[in-house]
Amino acid sequence: MQHLSGMDRARKALEKGERFPIGMLNPVVAESWQRCRDLNLDPRGMPRHNVVAFVNVKRRREENAAMRLLALAEMQLLHSQIAGSNFMIALGDANGIVLDTISDQHFAESEAGRAIIPGSIWNESERGTNALGLAALVEKPVAIYGREHYFACHGHLSCMASPIFGSDGKVLGLLDASCAHEARQEHTHALVRMAAAQIENGLLYQSHSKSFVFAFHPRVEYLDTLSAGLVSVTLDGEIVSINRPAKTLLDGLPAKIGNHFDTLFEAGFGQAVDGLLKGGAIRIRDRAGSGVFMVCRQIGQHHAPMRKQTSQAMPALIRKERAPDFVAHDPAIKRSLDDIAEAATLCMPVHITGETGTGKELMAQHVHKVSARKGEFVALNCGAVPEELFIAEIFGHERGAFTNARAEGSIGLARMADRGTLFLDEVADIPLAAQTSLLRFLDSMEIRAVGAQKTQKVDIQIVSATNRDLENMVAQRQFRADLYFRLNAFSIRLPPLRGRTDFASIVRHLMEKIAPGTPVTDAAIAALSQRRWPGNIRELRSVLQRALVRRCADYVDESCFDEAKLNPDPARDCCDECRDRPLSRAKCEEIRSVYEKTGQNISRTARELGLSRTTVYKHLANRFENPGL
Template identity: 40%
Template sequence: MDMQTSALTRARHQLETQGRFPGGALPGDITESWLRSLSHGLDPLERSRRLIQSSTEFTATCQMHADLIRFARPELELLFDQIAGSNFMIALGSPEGVVLDTMHDPQFAETEAGAQVIPGSVWSEELRGTNAMGVCIATGRPAQVYGGEHFLRAHGDVSCISAPIFDGAGRLAGVLDASSMSAVRQQHTAALVQMSASSIENSLIRARHDRSIVLQFHPRPEYLGTLSMGMLVLGEDLTVTAINRKGEMFLTGFPRLMGESFDRIFEQPFAAIQRRLAEGETLRIRDRIGSAVSLRAVANRASFALARRLRPVAVEEAPARNLFRDVVVEDAALWQRLQALPDAARRGVVIAISGETGTGKALIARLAHAAMGRQGPLVVLDGRMPGDADLPQLLGAEGQPGLLQQANGGTLLLDEVTALPQMVQAALAAVMDSGEYRQPRTGALIRCDLRLVSVTSEADGLAGLLPALRYRLEGFRLELPPLRKRSDLAALASRFARTVRHEARISDPALARLGAHDWPGNLHELRATIIQAMLTCADEVLELRDLDPLLPPDGAPEEAECCNQCAGVPWKESQCEAIRAAVQRHEGNVSLAARALGMSRTTIYKHLGDQPQASLRPRNL
């Protein structure tokens, strides 16, 4: 037994027998949390209670934090893939400690902790004592709580790691948590959790300030667009209305930032550089303390409106390069396809985006919305989410505005449109024809002015839709290529590597190894692989040996053949073979293959329909 474990054992004994414990025996944040737990009147020997919100309360909580849930879900899935192993889960919490969303492996789900940490359960310090989510909420800092460090003995078999998510205005927006049955301290996992929390934070700031000037800045220009960048949001009076945590670190010399004028922070006044920012230029500028940073404007509705105001004649041919300046696109064929998107978006053409899972469809959809330059919000209708894709949610019910009404003046994004129920498809087709609909409960006629963007990962694109909707959505069609068919993999890998280490480089043998992999999970899989490799490599250079544990052996035999329904169509065969090869690599475990590919198990089974059932049976980890 090491000294730290022995000190914890003694502290727990005194806590449980005397209601106090020796100062200095525990890490500072755990000591403070135990003291707070005692002040809340909690008993360390109390059995864990099922503290869960009612269905009505949880629905209201989810509606209140809808943006957080939407932007966090992709990060939850990516983090779930990155934390390899068993007996673990990922959870998203509200600022009040309500679990909003979870992902867990089957083994963790069968434990007592798995039965406790479920959507709707509450994990504040006041109710549960010391736990990572509760500590994170109480302090506003990342927290790690291992085994017996939990205040309640009932939680002593779990270890949890949490990171806060802020809203840019200094307020807590949520908490990201990773829990496992392991008692070993997991700094690798802690780093991944904090990176994912930063990514969610940046997404929230961009989405909530789409009508404000949002600036990216960093001392090094190559780190703009990465998790290392600072983000600064300017209001109409050019004062700071939001800033991310990285931005606060870069501007630590100022006593206050919120409400401070841009012209008082930086040497050059905004009026002197606004034209260059609107044109997408990256500028070198000094703050009043004398530190130099590279600065550019995020492509959103505000930056496009600024460009129109400053260049009224040139707005019709505003370059696509301006829209995609935050995106790595060095593949000539893909760039050729993307150039027409801004003009189609401005003209109000319905946009249909297709491509395999992980090819960047959601990102391109958000850029299309920004290019439209409309005042309304981007509202998402997700065909895969139970309860999200039904008529009451679309048209409104019980006094709640539906998604159509919420998207009025903006954009309705139909995510995985082919999964929408036929009743919803028919309703959408009718609205696209008339521009109006009747509210089911009141019968009131409601007009809606919105633009539509559809996204699907189905190989047949929109073919699975009702004809009435399908032909109305086939306006500007954009198919995003899989990563294996792009020529800019090295540039993408380098961008992901620099999100972990500023000076990161990838050796030529490692790049060759990356190029030899087929990347069935596309950008999601590449990002997860690069981040894991960079977190474990010895220095700033990612070598071939760092990739070996994360990728199948080079030149490993791929015996997968495409299924009968995909045979004869080259691009279908390629996708199908990648799916079946992934199942082979995971020894027939469909769940693991689906997780690695970022696909549903239903999609995997569709491509395995002609294989023997024995080869499809999921195996235990």
Template identity: 45%
Template sequence: MRGSVDEDLRQARILLERTGSARTGLLAPEISASWTRCLEAGLDPHRPVPLEEIDDAGLQVARERADLARRLAVAEMQALYNQIAGSNFLIAFADPDGILLDTIADQSFRAAARTANIRPGTLWTEGRCGTNALGTVGATGRALTVHGGEHFFTRHGSLTCTAAPIFGPDRTLVGVLDASSHCGTRQPHTRALVGMAATQVENGLFRHAHHGDLVIAFHSRGEYLHTLSAGLLALAPDGTVLGANPQAAFLLQGLPALPGRHFDDLFRTRFSTVLDRGFSPEQQRLEDRVGSVMIATIETAPCRKALPGIAVSSATKCRMPARMARATPLPRAAFVADDPAVRAVLRQVAAGAARGLPILVRGETGTGKEQLARYAHEASGREGAFVPVNCAALSDTLIEAELFGHAEGAFTGARRGGARGLVCEADGGSLFLDEIGDMPMALQAVLLRLLDDWMVRPVGGGRSRQVDVLLIAATNAPLEQSVQAGRFRADLYYRLAAVDVRVPPLRAREDFAAIAGHLLASIAPGCRLQPCALERLQHLAWPGNIRELRNMLVRLTLTEPDRPLDAEAIEALLQAGPAAARPLPDEAERIPAPGRTPTLRDAVRNRIASAYRDTGGNLSETARRLGVSRNTIYRAIGKSANATTR
């Protein structure tokens, strides 16, 4: 069969190059139609048109224009690369105009990519570059594989290219995802993988467009509820349909899943019944208007004011996982996670970790970002170590050596025999970069290169080695503002935020009582909170979040660890001053040891510790108030514990 197809293609090329015609019977219909369009556009298969390219400024404008779709696509490109790495591939994303915005290539394919000028800024429209998967999909809006001689121009005949369109929620084309390889190394499953990646991006766009609406995921089989096969339906507070993804229309078999129709037009299960069941990751049973049974769950819900009948946190818009590739049981969290928003974050993190995607964890100080990072490591199933790194605590001059290792004699004070570096220690496991917003610009460029190929080269020489690391970053700083201010690289930000989650603050969580009980049980097992005390605690602001709550419970139980805690005990502690209810890192403000005279350095540290306490342990706010760097704050509060022993 292959010989027959190859012979037909050979005959078709002879006719194309000799007579300038596209013989329909010898080619797949989509290839024949493309050749015909190329001939009608005046293209000559013997004379390729010079590749058009835009300058850096134009490329930046194009990238900004496609911002959201590009961010989602780059994350999927990285996932695709991880799946097919080593198979001589290049993965590319282009905008609707055919401008190549981003590429990720195997080392083995980079020479071929340079030869073919496959690089960001080049234009790959069908009308200029002839039949090619990226350009032809952009012209037709249909997924396609173009193999070898099926390319209109012979110069691309050594390549096999597979591309899939990406449509926005309004079904307009927003981009094209492409995977290219040498003909001899093409993989039969590539088209399915590219199509799945495109669908992931489309679902991400749908969820983003309806992030403030009620979004329901459904499928006829519960095990497919969190896969690409699930339908997504966006609804207004009154049940009016705002949007549906293509899979929703497919599952509803012609029922009017159109904007403006009502939920009750599609399902026998009333919309009010769905709301009465409340916001929960638990599955619900729905019956559509033709009698088919669907399993559903509410993925996203607006605030309680918008949906009076739905039980969600009034301070949170809850998002369920947008990137889960398959339905897998979640590992049990080692911390309290009874809040719907937190459960949604866990699912999203678990799905991203299982696929090896970079994860960015945001949240105020003390919300448990490192605990979530450890949960991601467990969910990934990796057998390597979990290696935490506080970027704010590393020396600006040695941070690269700390991360990537160093050769012997690389710098003054270098360890004899050199050092592996933290990234290599995390090989096969997870690297947690806390306070990522404090990473120096120079190192950001190095980290970006690491994310491209995961090759580590020690400072001062030595052989490079490839590592397999799940990267998790965390910050309580607004990275978008840092990008705008030029303090953080935009390209690194987009790479780190493949899975972007936010841990809700303690004051917004619905499981406050469970958290307080869990902490108290670990601090003083014989102690308990009376209802009046719990109610008083729930009304505090908690700028230091869970860390601050733990500190207060510790202080409350210091004198009588077995006595029930009442509201009076809490009031007495609050009246003792702000310090009683604020977290202090390592008891940062200390009295000098006997016999030691306070120094100017002690005074500086005490002032920093006081400001740190007054901001609830917020490094950024403390640095802003004092007019110093975050590193200075961290060093002061970190070293203070040793001050009394000198």
């Protein structure tokens, strides 16, 4: 008799109308299945596809305008974090009616995508067990994977939803991420919960813009994270709003709207405000005797004239400890930094992409820093390890485990990084044969050295980086899709230097590192900003170093740069046909760039760009002494 998995047994019992096997299902799912069965829903049938009229959708959007405004911004950010993973992000109201969606085109065109549209109703009584409807019912974050859905036709989907609560504790809406079951990513559930918490906090600030908002947490480094409690109080100290983390931190105390600040904290309200308005964090005890740090995040209306002074001083205590060791004023970088601490707290694998020289290792070191891990930061250049030694390099090996093995053996980089961070640089170069072993390790966090019999559990923050297009490599079967999704739990895209809005700050920062105290004129920075910087920050550092050698005074101005190298003619290397045609010239530059990245391989260049070899030859003709070769 063929052995049946737990889910197989549960589905078989469901479809036969039998009792579900104990322990085979999440209790929340089992209870939902039973409710659906009590409604006489046929798990092998088709759910009702009811959709409310658009005028009704519009009205519901207007009723939830404040939440929707914040939610759409979070949905866009969430979609960018999981882009390319065949996902849809949906916002529903408290009744499980979809208000808005943001999705990948492939998912939107699928049968599931056509079912999740504005106005579609996803409550349990009509759609069976699903994350959005179940989260609305139980008022808790819910994940429904594959065949946990009541209707068999939804078995190819995985859905994760989190309720969005108002300050009164009632559900205002629901945030849901749905994807193909093959792309199951448990980290996405954490991202959805984080996004919902961001919306809730945003609503707290918006709804009580004239009140004080205090953030508190037992650990000072968590005051800037979603784990911090937020409490909004009037100028008289009356509590008007309190978020979910605050209620958790104040468990057992009367943390309710309408109560006074003094019923929660030992220090009197007036004394606490006096300390908070001086800037920075104060130490305070709650009425249960637990110590917490507290900062003022928003000042009451009557204290508005003091806002400027306080806002400058207040964040210093927290942000100084978590400030990156690089310039991060660019909006794209700042958005990434905002969520890194929370991602590291959840031990989510972080994947960093960007052109060569954009600072991927610096970002990786920052992830290690904000994770507050006690172990080491261990880096591996995946492209520098021979294929046959890759597994042994990461997992270690016993003495004499293979030919040319170290006589004393090796503990491996994974064990070196235990309780710390393992940085896999140039991750696109991981040999295909080794990707299966790495995926297994990421799922279990267990290692076994080559030649060893025992496994060892480790606790590691994984950070990976590449300047190559992994999605394209997955499509071409040059990189495992499941490993890509696993590494890409939280993604950071570093923009190229030519696209950075904080270019001047980067120049000054690098100069201070290279030659502290050396001024850089605005004219020098203006001249530097005209270059394309294919080598990005690494190239800029070299240019500044050469400028220091050439300078004639104790400063750097535009005369310190080699103009011919600083402002190369973009058409200089173009073929004759493209020299005076900007659009063709851009294509010519792209071909030449890919040609260099592929090691000057004509066939690979043509394949990656979808061009014929003849076209590639034409654009590269004046690089060869004999164009006919």
